[in-house]
Amino acid sequence: MIRDFKFALRQLLKAPAFTIAAATVLALGIGVNTAVFSLVNTLFFAPPAYSKANEMVQLFSQDIKDPKKFRGFSYPTYLDIRDQNTVFSDVMAFNLAFVGIGQKGDTRRAFSAVVSSNYFSVLGVQLARGRAFLPEEETPGHNASVAIVSYSYWQKQNLDPGVLGSQILVNGHSFTVIGIAPKGFVGTMQILSPEVWLPMSVYDQVANDFGADDKTTIADRKGTQLRIMGRLKPGVTPVAAKPALEGLAANLEKAYPVEQKDQTFITAPVARNSVSNNPRAEGGLKAIAPLLLGMAVVVLLVACLNLANMLLARGTARRKEMAVRLALGASRWRIVRELLTEGFALALLGGVAGLILGLWSSDLLVASMRKLMPLDIVWLAGPNPAILMATFGFCLLATLMFALGPALKLSRSALVADLKEHAGEDVVRRRWRFLPRHPLVVVQMAFSLALITAAALFIRGAGKAASADSGLRPGASYVLEVDASLAGYDPARAQELYRNLSDRLAALPGVEHATICAVVPFGMFEQSRKVQRAGMHVAPDAKPATAADGLAFEASWNSVGADYFTTVGLPVVRGRTFSEAEATQPGPKVAIIDEALAKKLWPEADALGQRIQFAPTNAVSADSGGTAHAGGSADVNESSKPEETIEVVGIVPATRHALFEKTPGGGIYLPFARGFQSDISFFVRFHSLSPENESNTADLIRRTVREVDPSLPILSLSTFAQHLDSNLDLWLVRAGAALFSIFGLLALGLAVVGLYGVKAYSVARRTREIGIRMALGAQAGAVLRMIMGEGIVMVATGLGIGLLLAMATGKLLSGILYEVGALDPVAFTAAPLVLTVAALIATWLPARRATQVNPIQALRTE
Amino acid sequence: MTSTQVNPQKSTSGGNGTTPLIRLDSVTKVFLTDEVETHALSGIHLDIRDGEYISIAGPSGCGKSTLLSILGLLDTPSDGSYALKGHEVANLSFADRARIRNREIGFIFQSFNLIGDLTVYENVELPLTYRGMSAGDRKGLVTQALDRVGMAHRAKHLPSQLSGGQQQRVAVARALAGKPAILLADEPTGNLDSRNGEAVMNLLKELHAGGATICMVTHDERFAQHADRTVHLFDGRVVEDSRVAA
Ligand SMILES: Nc1ncnc2c1ncn2[C@@H]1O[C@H](COP(=O)(O)OP(=O)(O)O)[C@@H](O)[C@H]1O
């Protein structure tokens, strides 16, 4: 075997040009697969960075009446579950919180995890430095100002040992760093990592204040803030644990009939890429994994077909060698083995290059995502055993795909080496001459058409997504995001600060309007609430079917300043905007809703002047289409309670609130004073903005903020156009387009080079034939037509098969395409056109060379 | 040792006596390779009349094939003039030469040069196809040519299924099919055993008897006898041009 391998290497060294070309083709094919594998593996399959992950499950609180409904746990409930369950060896609770980390005025957004004290021990994780939280640091009211930071936080401090014991500022509060998480530990998700872990006792200090109206404290049994994960006792399966957990839930319901009403407990595997109350949150993302892998394997297949062709061509030249070896008594199996070994050596060569290429490109992809995410993305660059194994697997697969066929064919044809033929001449006696020569190239073309069509579909989607109409017309606006709570403001003082800042911004030279809002559409976060007609007291078991019966509708929620609608260019269709007084001081309850929600609530009548109310979260609601939340953020408004009724004072046009929201699902706007939130944004609309003074303008806004309060952190500042462009959903769509474009272009490039290769090779081998034809009076045009014609038959066949494949691919992708049909006519025109043009050039070049054959030289072989 | 025998013109066809089918005047061919000039042909004067059967002889490398290439418009002379049917063709474009080659010249090569991918029929048909002739017209000519060489029964065979002699007969049929003004044969028996060689030579002789104009390069003295005129080349020059009395 080793001798075979040495022999194979010698053969490869003898033909360095071939070896380099072949290894390059393989490196591309394998590199793509390694890159995709390392992403998909990390996201979906690699073992998490905590120990014995198979024992860990997440516990969910499910509504018995409506099994689709889930909610979080309160801290007291967590304690009960921890102490009373019989199936877990231990249970921990946590939630993620979006916080500001850093010094005053220099704060950045980061995720923190607020955790029970046993968090690290339940996960079986040893800290790199320092200690874990103590039980007393968990107790509500204790306000233990201690923190454990992530390894990458430590890395940003150059692994300074002094980090342990130093102070870290979270939301303006100072915490002492008591521990450092080990390298690669990212919490319960795969690559999205909290930067800091805080003890449960500080929950109320740092947790998000979304929907401040109905905030419950961590000690409140009504709360639903926490996620619970547990480690099953050895030998206990999730199925076995089920009755015990149901019993526990029933007991708790008996003890707390109000808080635990209709709640039962179920387990599910720990979600890898999100943190949610809902065990089915991750389906969509995971569906993409096989698609990505599949496409990558197709690229490898095209690369292998390409290589198989090269090997066949090379094999024709080596036929004599084979014949001699067979004549000397080598068995056919031996020759096949040698050829396969040679192929495998080649594959390993390509595999090493592909590994480097793949790791490098997956790092690039992650880096591009990191720029957009306010989260720490922990990506362990470099090979790991799984990636090495996979790459080795790809090498084996590739060897079979590209070397086996040619090896069998060559070892057979060598037996019947025909002496009558001119040495080295390509005498093909094809029985079915109407079939295209070189079926391998045809198959390559077909697959590459499928891939570039997929790419075209994604590019179309990215184009549509990039130009998606937000429905807003904010003109030349800046979006400024600040959070006064990060500078230690309480809501009342923050309100004051924001009013002050809003006035200052509006007074800046060149500014038309400035307004505050809680949510910027198409941003990282959306908030939604259920809205129903006022005065509805729907019985808990009732299933209202219409708005009149009390059916509630999920609506995008925002709280805005008086000038919001003017600033963002939303005309009030009916009614009025909020008054300055309504926007700044809590007054009578009023709301503006959009036409979509108005239509849902009062399909026949006018919603203006009617009264509405927020429905309890567990109210029956119509399923609203497409809501995608970025990241694994805390859920919003988990426990909004029905409150006083709200008067609809205005109706505005419906707009989309997120890229993935296909049609506006309905929206409700409250005056800011009635929907206070500390993390807010200002729209600052200028008369005009020229690109030259963009940086000046940004500086002006920054200076203004600093003048108002130097300690107020600016969380982001960009033009509205930039805001739209940095949308995470848009990144997803674009990343998809980029990935598929890479797949498509690689496959196209390989197929076209393959086509060029066989054409050039066949022209070279057919020089004599072409010379004869010329001697017989063939014009240059006739020769060109002949060679092109054969190429065109190949291209046409490839296109035909490829279109079918492309249609199938389109269908397969239709679920993840952005507003593009599976058979989008533009994509299905552009892709074949690109392939055809490229293929025609690839055949035209050798065909033109054929016309330059000198017949005398071609014939002078005697 | 130049001896030129001038014999009375023997006219086998109705060609007019004043304009020869082919007239080469002071044709030279110089090859430039690696700064070395090879004078393959120097000052060739040669008239070929309609219906003549000329054999060209001479040692290897004396320029026989070069002369045939120029006659066949595969190559152009470096200097001098070449008149075919009274028209100057020495400096025509590639396309014009291809067209004339297709209509007026029939090539027979030493190594047959049939196209392995095509059947006998298709090989013979090829020059007619390049002429843009309709399939129906081609069929008549191909059948006629194959009949002429006695290969009609092998029309559907591939060249590799034929013996060398049969292949060369197909090649002759291909050269004939378009009824060219002249057949050019470069050592047509070089790759054949003597029995097959003789058969091909007899075929050429019959064609000549039927009125064909033939210019053939051969080493073999026996076959040179078939021709009614032998041109001896040496070092790119005509050193002897002898006619044998019929
Ligand atoms: N394309 C060419 N380039 C350079 N020299 C050539 C070329 N063709 C022929 N020659 C030279 O011209 C001379 C005549 O060649 P050729 O006509 O083939 O001789 P013959 O057919 O009589 O054996 C030889 O010296 C040969 O080497």
Ligand SMILES: [Mg+2]
């Ligand atoms: Mg010669």
